[in-house]
Amino acid sequence: MTEKAAGRAADQVVEAMTQRIRNGTLADGQPLPAERDMMTEFGISRTVAREAVVILSSHGLVDAKPRFRPVVRKPGFDSAMDAAGSVVGNLLAQPDGVKNLFESRIMIEAALVRGAATSAGKQDIIDLQNALAANGAAVEDSDRFYQTDVAFHEVFYKVSGNPVWPALHRAYATWLAPQWEQMPRLPDRNRENFAAHQAIFDAILLRDPDGAEAALRRHLAAAWEQVHLTFGNI
Amino acid sequence: MTEKAAGRAADQVVEAMTQRIRNGTLADGQPLPAERDMMTEFGISRTVAREAVVILSSHGLVDAKPRFRPVVRKPGFDSAMDAAGSVVGNLLAQPDGVKNLFESRIMIEAALVRGAATSAGKQDIIDLQNALAANGAAVEDSDRFYQTDVAFHEVFYKVSGNPVWPALHRAYATWLAPQWEQMPRLPDRNRENFAAHQAIFDAILLRDPDGAEAALRRHLAAAWEQVHLTFGNI
DNA sequence: ATCCCTGTTTTGTATGATGAAAAATGCAAA
DNA sequence: TTTGCATTTTTCATCATACAAAACAGGGAT
Structure with a gap:
């Protein structure tokens, strides 16, 4: 039976x-x-x-x-996210799909920077600093800035040591890349984003979760604003 | 892709x-x-x-x-989580798979209770109160307690209005159910869990994100401790 | 050793067939 | 007329076979 x-x-x-x-x-x-x-x-x-x-x-x-x-x-969290990717594509085609996914990213990343602010180790700080420096050195080269931007955010996903988050980061990057790639890239915007990254990093150095979260939320809200301006109502 | x-x-x-x-x-x-x-x-x-x-x-x-x-x-976030479910099954079979997934849940739920503490509306509070009451009324009936327990947590996933989170909640509930169902259920433990729920709710009423997050983390850490005791090293 | 050619293997697709299960249909009884 | 049941028709799941095209592997020429 x-x-x-x-x-x-x-x-x-x-x-x-x-x-x-x-x-x-x-x-x-x-x-x-x-x-x-x-x-x-x-x-x-x-x-x-x-x-x-x-x-x-x-x-x-x-x-x-x-x-x-x-x-x-x-099987790993990576292949899981990969497999889920084909499904997520459907979601993005739905009303508010991109918005909902991006907002979920904001919340998760906010939680991650909080975690970083409270419990980042020495090596994490070094990684962040290096990623930030590389990002700052690339403000004039929008392609390289994009890469270092992604890399900077990725550090937050690695701090906890839980392999779920790096996999999720790659997933977000992949899923949201189509939107991102079509956006205009200007050194001015790069500078703005770099400043935001720096603000987040500073707050983490100060072990200030609230400040770090607020800075990240401002940063990502501004990014979303740009997406919105570029694409109109998604 | x-x-x-x-x-x-x-x-x-x-x-x-x-x-x-x-x-x-x-x-x-x-x-x-x-x-x-x-x-x-x-x-x-x-x-x-x-x-x-x-x-x-x-x-x-x-x-x-x-x-x-x-x-x-x-296509909706539900069907996405469904499709991902078959993949997640592989992850759980891996070393630390359950632990990593559960920890990811802790972090996300911590972020959600924070959000609830800062921005829960009147209706959200009412929903939480009702869920809590139902949970409290079920401490002697472990089956019903389990259901109301899940329902209580679910409210947090609904507060933001983003459909990603309710879908994720169902996903977590489904994925982690096998572990959960094999655990011994005793009125004593129910009472303990109910008290934890109440503490979270109280902190939310006080609009105290830090307190709410701390209470939730204690609650889920205790739950994980139980899982650990039941299954040994997962 | 490297590169190219060639035969073999393996995949991608097509076609036809068969048993079983589901859906549709028709008929008889209430 | 409507309901309940038996029968027919579709549709699915699987198998067997066939062939073209792409990849692979081995040998020969440079």
Whole structure:
């Protein structure tokens, strides 16, 4: 009665493969067995084998480029965010989708800078300082400024040590990049943003969570304002 | 990220269907066209049509139960979290997976109670009070206490008005339920948790973000302690 | 050793077939 | 007319087979 086998045949294959990936029988970076091999091993048709691969891919357990052998990817928060990405794309197409996602980012990042202000270690401070310096050195080069901007924010996501946050940062960066990339980039705006970064950093140095949070919120609210001005009502 | 270029024929079908779902040509709850219809319309084979459905399903755009006609599901943060759920399952199987996820919840919920403490409206306060009362009335009935416990926490996720958070709450509840359900439930522990809830609520009434956050962190840290005691090292 | 050519492997797609389950239909009884 | 049931029709899930095209692997020419 506990039989769930009644469902898709592919699910059994998916389960088996999932276990092998988890316990390392199929190592990270290794190609998945060929479809024919899976056929003979599980006694299934290619239809099912292919379906299993598609599902595994959607679960983020394998990286499947067309025409290439699917490659095993050890499950991590990164692959999770990747897999979720295809879904998030739908959200962004919805009314207020971008706004809601961006606001969620603001709240999370606010919490992270709070955490940084209260518990950043020596190395974290150094990382922040370096990222800030690199950012400041790039105000005249908008492309490089963008990169160092992202890198600066990324430091906050690393402070807690919880791998969820760096993965989420990459996810946010990826998801919101389309909006960001279309915005006009001017040294003036870069200078403004750099000043905001500096204000956040200063507040963290002072171990002032409220100040750091306020500075970050101002910074991101201004960024959103720019998005809004550029795109009109999203 | 956006899917690979026109490598797979199924991707084109997926894209077309995605647009139809987004713009409402295929309404929410409506069944997807039969495979045969998609074949003739797009000039593809069943193989491809089928693959397209699997991909759409993994994107959370359709709800595909075996043997049933796939049903269109309007993309929302809920379906996104749903789709992500299968991926998160992998994370939880990894070392520290549960811990990392739970810690991320603590941080987010801390930020949310802060927000509630600073900007909860009249209705929010009423909702919190009601949820708290229901929770208090259920200390002797552990099942009901669990439900009202979840409901109480859920209120915080609703205060900001951003639909990301309620969806995330449901996601957390679903993902962490397996751990939670196996824990021993005793009226004593219920009373303790209820007291913690009350402390959070009181701090919110006082518009004291720091106090509310501290109370919540104590509450969730204690909860994690319980998980730890029950399961040993997760 | 490097590069190119070639045969083999593997994937992407198409087509036809079959059993089973769901949906639609028609008919009889109340 | 409406309800309940049995039968027919669709549709799904899976299998088997086939073929083109792209990737891979090995050998030969430079």
